[in-house]
Amino acid sequence: QVQLVESGGGLVQAGGSLTLSCAASGSIFSILPMGWYRQAPGKQRELVADITSAGSTNYADSVKGRFAISRENAKNTVYLQMNSLKPEDTAVYYCRLGPKVLPPRSIDYWGQGTQVTVSS
Numbered sequence: 001q002v003q004l005v006e007s008g009g010g011l012v013q014a015g016g017s018l019t020l021s022c023a024a025s026g027s028i029f030s031i032l033p034m035g036w037y038r039q040a041p042g043k044q045r046e047l048v049a050d051i052t053s054a055g056s057t058n059y060a061d062s063v064k065g066r067f068a069i070s071r072e073n074a075k076n077t078v079y080l081q082m083n084s085l086k087p088e089d090t091a092v093y094y095c096r097l098g099p100k101v102l103p104p105r106s107i108d109y110w111g112q113g114t115q116v117t118v119s120s
Contacts, residue, residue: 004096007022007114008114009114012117015085018116019079019081020080020093020095022077023075024097028102028107029097032053033098034096035047035051035096036078036093038092051070051078062088063082069081089118090117090118094110097109
């Protein structure tokens with residue numbers, strides 16, 4: 001099974017910064033999209049940012065101008081740099097590899113999540 005190992009979560013004060021990393025196992029990382037999602041207690045999981053295999057990025061309106069997603073294919077790693085953090089950013093953040101149909105398989109893997117807590 002593909003493994004996604006997340007790191008970088010923690011506690012930070014409002015206005016601070018944090019960088020999340022997600023390292024994926026396997027050799028097909030470079031052709032797959034990657035994304036960061038988050039889920040706050042009692043709420044639906046939502047897209048934060050994603051990045052295609054070509055490097056095109058997409059952000060939720062709530063994080064535009066504050067967060068930046070990037071990837072380093074040689075290390076099978078995707079990053080999420082978070083600046084100007086707000087209490088409403090508090091959530092469990094999940095790394096996602098995919099989704100993409102690659103016959104005969106469908107690729108869609110998730111990390112276990114890392115807690116980000118932003119204090120007032």
